[in-house]
Amino acid sequence: MSRLKIVGLSGGLSAPSRTLSLVELVVERIANAASAAGLSNETNVIDIAALEDIGHLRARPGSPDVEAALLAVEGADFLIAGSPVYKGSYSGLFKHFVDFLDYRGLIGLPVALLATGGSDRHALAIEHQLRPLFAFFQAQPLGTGIFFTERDFADGVVAAGASEQRLDQLVSEAVHALAARGRQQISTATAA
Numbered sequence: 001m002s003r004l005k006i007v008g009l010s011g012g013l014s015a016p017s018r019t020l021s022l023v024e025l026v027v028e029r030i031a032n033a034a035s036a037a038g039l040s041n042e043t044n045v046i047d048i049a050a051l052e053d054i055g056h057l058r059a060r061p062g063s064p065d066v067e068a069a070l071l072a073v074e075g076a077d078f079l080i081a082g083s084p085v086y087k088g089s090y091s092g093l094f095k096h097f098v099d100f101l102d103y104r105g106l107i108g109l110p111v112a113l114l115a116t117g118g119s120d121r122h123a124l125a126i127e128h129q130l131r132p133l134f135a136f137f138q139a140q141p142l143g144t145g146i147f148f149t150e151r152d153f154a155d156g157v158v159a160a161g162a163s164e165q166r167l168d169q170l171v172s173e174a175v176h177a178l179a180a181r182g183r184q185q186i187s188t189a190t191a192a
């Protein structure tokens with residue numbers, strides 16, 4: 001079985017970005033738990049704001065940096081997608097990148113949905129905005145999503161002890177999805 005590709009995608013615009021720090025943490029937790037379960041994996045975190053010429057993306061192929069990022073998401077075995085909440089939804093930057101993904105590129109892909117916001121009032125942006133976006137792609141978002149606000153962070157990174165139970169639940173669902181993905185790889189290789 002080839003190594004499972006775990007890809008993080010952050011649509012945060014700030015530097016430092018809370019969203020990026022949450023995406024990095026979740027990627028690390030999932031990768032470690034998958035390794036502990038015997039699922040060999042590799043990780044890649046994409047910070048959309050840092051992609052060279054992202055602002056000039058009008059059609060594919062984009063700049064080499066942007067194209068590599070789009071291909072990495074389309075080739076992922078598991079995606080961790082995070083965005084800050086802007087005006088009640090994902091950031092425009094996040095959507096700009098997602099707009100250029102192949103509409104067939106994420107079919108069946110398990111996705112962890114993450115968002116950060118200024119207030120709990122917009123916690124449901126995960127359910128009302130991110131989940132329908134990935135439904136368009138026929139991806140398979142996990143049941144558990146994570147929404148963090150300022151109080152879950154200290155010095156720009158996720159604070160120790162922030163909603164550990166929810167993180168553990170998401171990681172456990174992710175490992176199940178990765179195990180299924182691994183079994184799928186084996187059966188496809190056997191049939192070929």
Ligand SMILES: Cc1cc2nc3c(=O)[nH]c(=O)nc-3n(C[C@H](O)[C@H](O)[C@H](O)COP(=O)(O)O)c2cc1C
Nearest residue numbers: 012014017018019084085086087088116117118119
């Ligand atoms: C332009 C803009 C719009 C925002 N709109 C919302 C909003 O509608 N709801 C909310 O809860 N937070 C809102 N926020 C706060 C951000 O979502 C929050 O600070 C987030 O954690 C920033 O993530 P980042 O550090 O990755 O940029 C907004 C912030 C900005 C700059």
